[in-house]
Amino acid sequence: MSITLSDQGQDRPELQKAIEEIVESGFLGVQLRVNDERGEWVGSAGARELGRSGEPPTDGHFRIGSSTKNFIATSALMLVAEGRIGLDAPADDYLPAFGLDRRITVRMLLQHTSGIFNHTGELYEDGTFVPGIPMPYGVTGTEWVDNRFTTHRLQELVRLALSKPARFEPGADWSYSNTNYVLARLVIEKVTGRSFAEELRRLVLGPLGMTGTVAPDSSPEIPEPYSRSYYRRYRHGDAGQEETVDISRQNPSWVSAGGDMISTTRDLHTYFSALMGGKLLPAGLLAEMRTPEPKAGYGLGVFAQDAGPYGGTVFHHNGAQGGSAALMYGTPDGKKTLTAGLNCVDDADLSIAAAFQYACQRLVDEVFGGGQADPARPTD
Numbered sequence: 001m002s003i004t005l006s007d008q009g010q011d012r013p014e015l016q017k018a019i020e021e022i023v024e025s026g027f028l029g030v031q032l033r034v035n036d037e038r039g040e041w042v043g044s045a046g047a048r049e050l051g052r053s054g055e056p057p058t059d060g061h062f063r064i065g066s067s068t069k070n071f072i073a074t075s076a077l078m079l080v081a082e083g084r085i086g087l088d089a090p091a092d093d094y095l096p097a098f099g100l101d102r103r104i105t106v107r108m109l110l111q112h113t114s115g116i117f118n119h120t121g122e123l124y125e126d127g128t129f130v131p132g133i134p135m136p137y138g139v140t141g142t143e144w145v146d147n148r149f150t151t152h153r154l155q156e157l158v159r160l161a162l163s164k165p166a167r168f169e170p171g172a173d174w175s176y177s178n179t180n181y182v183l184a185r186l187v188i189e190k191v192t193g194r195s196f197a198e199e200l201r202r203l204v205l206g207p208l209g210m211t212g213t214v215a216p217d218s219s220p221e222i223p224e225p226y227s228r229s230y231y232r233r234y235r236h237g238d239a240g241q242e243e244t245v246d247i248s249r250q251n252p253s254w255v256s257a258g259g260d261m262i263s264t265t266r267d268l269h270t271y272f273s274a275l276m277g278g279k280l281l282p283a284g285l286l287a288e289m290r291t292p293e294p295k296a297g298y299g300l301g302v303f304a305q306d307a308g309p310y311g312g313t314v315f316h317h318n319g320a321q322g323g324s325a326a327l328m329y330g331t332p333d334g335k336k337t338l339t340a341g342l343n344c345v346d347d348a349d350l351s352i353a354a355a356f357q358y359a360c361q362r363l364v365d366e367v368f369g370g371g372q373a374d375p376a377r378p379t380d
Contacts, residue, residue: 012034012038012041012043014366015032015034015041015043015366015367016043016045018032018362018363018366019032019043019044019045019046019340019363020045020046021362022045022342022355022358022359022362022363023045023046025354025355025358025359025378026344026351026352026354026355026378027046027342027343027344027352027355027359028046028047028050028227028230028343028344028345029044029045029046029047029048029055029056029227029342029343030044030045030046030056030340030341030342030359031043031044031056031057031058031059031060031062031227031265031340031341031342032044032265032338032339032340032363033058033059033265033266033268033269033337033338033339033340034337034338034367035269035273035335035336035337036335036336036337036367037335037336042058042059042265043058044056044057044058047227048060048227048228048343049227049228050228050230050244050246050345056227056341056343057225057226057227058265059212059264059265059266060225060226060227060264060341061212061214061222061223061224061225061226061262061263061264061341062222062226062227062262062263062264062324062325062326062341062342062343063222063229063252063259063260063261063262063321063322063324063326064259064261064262064263064268064319064321064324064326064328064341065255065259065318065319065320065321065324065325065326066178066258066259066317066318066319066320066321067259067261067263067268067317067318067319067326067328068181068215068257068258068259068260068261068319069181069257069258069259069301069317069319070272070275070301070302070317070328071200071204071215071261071271072110072181072184072185072188072196072257072301073110073184073289073300073301073302074203074204074275074280074281074289074301075188075196075199075200075203075204076106076110076184076187076188077110077281077285077288077289077300078203078204078280078281079188079191079192079203080106080285081281081282081285084191084192085106085187085188085191086106087105087106087107087288088105088106088107089105089106090102090103090104090105091104091105091106091108091109091114091183091187092104094106094186094187094190094191095183095186095187095190098158098159098162098183099162100162100183101166101170103169103170103171104116104170105170106184106187107300108170108171108180109180109181109183109184109187110180110181110184110300110301111174111293111298111299111300112174112175112176112177112180112296112298113170113171113172113173113174113293114170114171114177114180115166115167115168115169115170115171115172115173115175116161116162116166116167116177116179116180116183117130117132117161117162117164117165117166117167117177117179118132118161118175118176118177118178118179119132119133119157119158119160119161119177119178119179119182120132120133120135120178120254120255120258121133121135121138121140122164122167122175122177130164132160132161132164133152133157133160133254134147134254135254135255136231136247136321136322136323136346136348137348137349137350138348139348141231141233141347141348142233142234142348144254144322145231145233145245145247148220148247148250148251148322149220149249149250149251150251150253150254151218151251151253152218152253152254152256153253154182154185154186154253154256154257157179157182157254157256158179158182158183158186161177161179173295174293174295174296174298176296176298178255178256178257178258178259179258181256181257181258182256182257182258184257185256185257195217196215196257197214197215197216197217200213200215203280204271204280208270208271208274209270210263210267210270210271211267212263212264212266212267213261213262213263213264213267213271214261214262214263215260215261216252216260216261216262217253217260218251218252218253219251220249220250220251220252221249222248222249222262223262226248227324227341227343228246228248228323228343229246229247229248229322229323229324229343229344229346230244230245230246230247230323230343230344230345230346231244231245231247231322231323231345231346231347232244232245232345232346232347233245233347233348244345247322247323247346248323250322252321255321259319259321260321263326264341265339265340265341266339268326268328268337268339269337269339272328272329272330272334272337272339273330273334273335273337274334275330275334276315276330276331276332276333276334276337277333277334277335278334279334288300289301289302290302290304290315290332292304299315301317302315302316302317303315303316303317305364307364307365307368307369308365308368308369311364311368311369311370312331312332312368313331313332314329314330314331314332314364314368315329315330315331315332316328316329316330318360320352320356322346323343323344323345323346324341324342324343324344325341325342325343325344325356325359326339326340326341326342327339327340327341327342327359327360327363329363329364329367329368331368336367336368338363338364338367338368340359340363342356342359354378355378357378358378
């Protein structure tokens with residue numbers, strides 16, 4: 001058990017208990033940071049590496065998966081505030097080479113209402129799955145592991161998506177598509193003439209003093225310290241034998257701006273507290289970001305969630321990416337945040353999904369809902 005007490009010297013046994021239960025539900029390790037009216041509490045539970053006893057670092061690096069989308073959305077909206085991007089302008093104005101439907105706006109990209117096919121694959125309502133680029137989950141899982149150091153160009157991902165039928169007419173529905181955020185990143189790079197990593201440093205990381213956050217592009221490296229991520233699959237040519245592969249080092253260009261960033265619980269707290277507290281976006285654009293569409297409660301790069309009668313509304317964007325996951329939650333004023341990094345043994349069937357949902361609900365209930373709910377722990 002690893003605990004750092006709050007600034008006021010108060011232990012939080014209920015938080016330590018929560019992360020230990022999350023480990024018991026199926027995760028290898030958890031690191032948690034909570035900032036609220038009682039100060040700051042940081043703790044970890046479980047293991048940093050498979051088969052070893054060392055606990056996860058309390059401020060280690062981890063791949064944050066789709067939490068990346070919130071950074072992309074914030075960066076785009078900051079450029080809207082600078083007058084360099086039009087939120088309701090056709091995305092085609094900025095990226096004419098793709099021949100995008102002129103009805104698709106930048107707002108639709110950020111809110112997942114464009115209808116563009118998801119380049120990592122689409123799951124339709126009737127259960128049909130149409131694969132895209134190889135990824136860790138589903139039928140392409142083993143292929144992804146074998147080629148996890150391959151570099152994919154952003155244009156390649158977009159052209160793959162555009163080669164498939166649109167899911168619906170622009171603005172007619174909602175469907176989560178990583179390709180929307182690849183296009184949003186390309187818009188940012190087009191209007192600034194700089195890489196997203198450079199623009200992120202200018203807009204967010206530098207001003208907030210965030211030193212543990214990386215937009216890696218195609219680099220497979222992850223800064224020390226970090227907890228290891230794993231993938232379980234059947235060994236080639238021997239269907240009865242499983243092997244577990246260390247996938248901590250991987251080239252994240254297959255998902256790109258849909259989920260490639262690396263951060264720490266400290267940096268995620270610094271960022272989300274500042275964002276929710278109105279320190280990055282003008283009030284009007286922050287309100288636009290936090291206005292959810294009705295189907296999934298998704299604003300512009302952020303989910304709105306009711307934390308129950310004791311917690312009110314909280315905003316979040318969590319993420320998972322090949323053996324690693326991130327939680328990033330905050331109150332509307334940014335004064336209470338929950339940020340966490342989790343590592344696990346992943347697989348093509350996404351067997352960790354139930355444990356991930358349990359982790360989210362368990363921590364939201366504890367931190368924002370006053371521990372009033374008791375979500376059922378997943379069972380095998």
